[in-house]
Amino acid sequence: MLLTVDNMNVYYGAIHAIKGISFEVAEGEIVTLIGANGAGKSTTLKTVSGLLRSKTGSITFLDKDIGNVPPHKLVAQGLAHVPEGRRVFLQMTVEENLEMGAYTRKTGADSHMEKVYALFPRLKERRRQIAGTLSGGEQQMLAMGRALMSDPKLMMLDEPSMGLAPILVDQIFDIIKDLHKAGTTILLVEQNAQMALSVADRGYVLETGKIVKSAPAKDLLNDAAVKAAYLGG
Amino acid sequence: MVIFLTRLINGISLGSVYAIIALGYTMVYGIAKMLNFAHGDVIMVGAYVCFFAISTYHLNPVVGVLLAMVVCTLLGMVIERLAYKPLRQAPSLAVLITAIGVSYFLQNGAQLLWGSNNKMFPAFLKGDALQLMDGQLRVSVTTVVNVVVCVVVMLALTWFTGQTKMGKAMRACSEDKGAAQLMGINVDTTISMTFAIGSALAAVAGVLYMSSYPILVPTTGSMPGIKAFTAAVFGGIGSIPGALLGGLLLGVIEIFAGGYISTQLQNAIVFAVLIVVLLVRPTGLLGKQIREKV
Numbered sequence: 001m002l003l004t005v006d007n008m009n010v011y012y013g014a015i016h017a018i019k020g021i022s023f024e025v026a027e028g029e030i031v032t033l034i035g036a037n038g039a040g041k042s043t044t045l046k047t048v049s050g051l052l053r054s055k056t057g058s059i060t061f062l063d064k065d066i067g068n069v070p071p072h073k074l075v076a077q078g079l080a081h082v083p084e085g086r087r088v089f090l091q092m093t094v095e096e097n098l099e100m101g102a103y104t105r106k107t108g109a110d111s112h113m114e115k116v117y118a119l120f121p122r123l124k125e126r127r128r129q130i131a132g133t134l135s136g137g138e139q140q141m142l143a144m145g146r147a148l149m150s151d152p153k154l155m156m157l158d159e160p161s162m163g164l165a166p167i168l169v170d171q172i173f174d175i176i177k178d179l180h181k182a183g184t185t186i187l188l189v190e191q192n193a194q195m196a197l198s199v200a201d202r203g204y205v206l207e208t209g210k211i212v213k214s215a216p217a218k219d220l221l222n223d224a225a226v227k228a229a230y231l232g233g
Numbered sequence: 234m235v236i237f238l239t240r241l242i243n244g245i246s247l248g249s250v251y252a253i254i255a256l257g258y259t260m261v262y263g264i265a266k267m268l269n270f271a272h273g274d275v276i277m278v279g280a281y282v283c284f285f286a287i288s289t290y291h292l293n294p295v296v297g298v299l300l301a302m303v304v305c306t307l308l309g310m311v312i313e314r315l316a317y318k319p320l321r322q323a324p325s326l327a328v329l330i331t332a333i334g335v336s337y338f339l340q341n342g343a344q345l346l347w348g349s350n351n352k353m354f355p356a357f358l359k360g361d362a363l364q365l366m367d368g369q370l371r372v373s374v375t376t377v378v379n380v381v382v383c384v385v386v387m388l389a390l391t392w393f394t395g396q397t398k399m400g401k402a403m404r405a406c407s408e409d410k411g412a413a414q415l416m417g418i419n420v421d422t423t424i425s426m427t428f429a430i431g432s433a434l435a436a437v438a439g440v441l442y443m444s445s446y447p448i449l450v451p452t453t454g455s456m457p458g459i460k461a462f463t464a465a466v467f468g469g470i471g472s473i474p475g476a477l478l479g480g481l482l483l484g485v486i487e488i489f490a491g492g493y494i495s496t497q498l499q500n501a502i503v504f505a506v507l508i509v510v511l512l513v514r515p516t517g518l519l520g521k522q523i524r525e526k527v
């Protein structure tokens with residue numbers, strides 16, 4: 001397993017946001033975590049990347065326990081997290097944002113930037129533009145491109161389709177498929193369950209901090225309860 | 234006309250020193266989102282170090298400045314590590330009160346170590362004044378040095394934050410610490426570096442300030458500290474060009490107010506102008522429209 005989360009419990013003060021969940025992601029998979037607003041999807045990703053801590057259990061990435069590793073050390077180990085709301089550096093240029101994505105790389109940042117530009121030609125056109133002036137879709141591309149700069153083994157995406165027009169959502173998902181084909185393992189968090197399940201191998205359904213279902217994505221797409229709750233009937 | 238120009242030049246000279254100090258406030262604010270009220274007292278420590286290097290140990294003034302920079306850099310990093318880092322998650326009021334505490338600690342520490350009596354900082358910037366306009370206008374060596382140092386510091390910082398990896402990481406941290414961590418940037422190291430740079434600049438500013446106001450006491454840093462803080466707010470706290478603009482304007486306003494109105498009201502006028510500017514533009518002259526903290 002590339003990533004194994006065992007018995008994760010996360011609290012915000014007195015709020016028990018994640019209640020003992022366990023899940024895993026194998027190399028080469030796209031795994032999705034779906035759930036309603038406030039189910040704890042973002043909290044889960046933040047805990048894996050070290051921004052939050054689990055009170056119990058363990059998080060194993062590439063056979064190492066990363067439960068106490070500070071977030072800035074995980075990038076170099078091959079874990080990239082594209083946070084919810086994109087969080088690009090708005091006052092920096094597109095190129096500077098990408099450079100920040102390669103912050104921990106000793107070599108190869110330049111050639112890697114060309115790869116990212118090949119994947120997102122739009123970013124190349126706008127390389128000198130300040131990120132704050134990009135459209136929402138372009139910012140999402142930048143956030144993903146920035147994460148790719150570290151050449152991650154596992155890429156965690158938190159709601160990449162949020163706030164985007166349908167055509168852009170399709171574009172973003174095409175890119176996710178391309179990345180997957182190129183060998184990147186992906187943990188995808190989405191409210192757009194339809195889209196997420198259509199690209200994923202497996203899915204977990206999160207409800208108020210608990211995993212209530214885990215199955216191959218195809219099965220979840222046909223599951224009556226999932227259909228009713230997340231796929232619009 | 235000559236009087237006007239002389240005052241303008243003196244204002245720019247003083248303002249250059251304020252600008253260098255203001256940079257320390259503004260950089261720390263930009264990244265740690267806190268007002269480091271002890272910054273002025275770091276200036277004082279730098280001045281003492283340089284004073285002893287020159288007067289007691291008869292070292293070259295340049296060596297004295299370098300020593301002061303080293304000591305202040307370490308001091309700034311230690312202050313951050315011991316006093317502010319444990320309060321990273323604390324409410325901003327707690328941080329502010331701590332900073333005031335550090336300020337008193339440094340002043341009292343200086344008094345204990347070096348006594349409270351005046352020390353006369355030796356005049357170390359010697360040389361003939363530049364003569365302009367057939368000798369009517371004189372520009373002292375101090376003025377030239379202040380302005381040149383200020384320009385060099387400005388250019389160096391602009392280069393650093395715009396071109397170097399560490400400098401860009403600082404800008405990333407000042408925008409979004411969480412996202413910066415996800416890039417692999419060590420936020421603690423970056424904050425520590427910011428204090429180091431700001432404090433090194435404080436040492437330089439302290440020595441320059443002494444060449445215009447050579448009486449050294451443990452509270453020497455307070456007034457230029459508060460003025461430079463005002464300058465940073467005036468220009469837009471968090472903004473590097475804002476610190477330069479604010480510093481220069483503050484210096485010029487101060488000298489004009491003293492020259493044309495009254496030396497007794499000088500400081501009152503300076504702060505009155507600040508209040509008016511903040512009423513009209515709450516984020517300062519070059520400040521961005523950002524969330525309020527502190």
Ligand SMILES: Nc1ncnc2c1ncn2[C@@H]1O[C@H](COP(=O)(O)OP(=O)(O)OP(=O)(O)O)[C@@H](O)[C@H]1O
Nearest residue numbers: 012015017035036037038039040041042043044191
């Ligand atoms: N900083 C915080 N302080 C307190 N409670 C929080 C905080 N962040 C999240 N929560 C709570 O934790 C729970 C899980 O939040 P989380 O952001 O992980 O949900 P989510 O599944 O990502 O939702 P969304 O789809 O809206 O992004 C929610 O009840 C939320 O209110």
Ligand SMILES: [Mg+2]
Nearest residue numbers: 041042043084
């Ligand atoms: Mg979320």
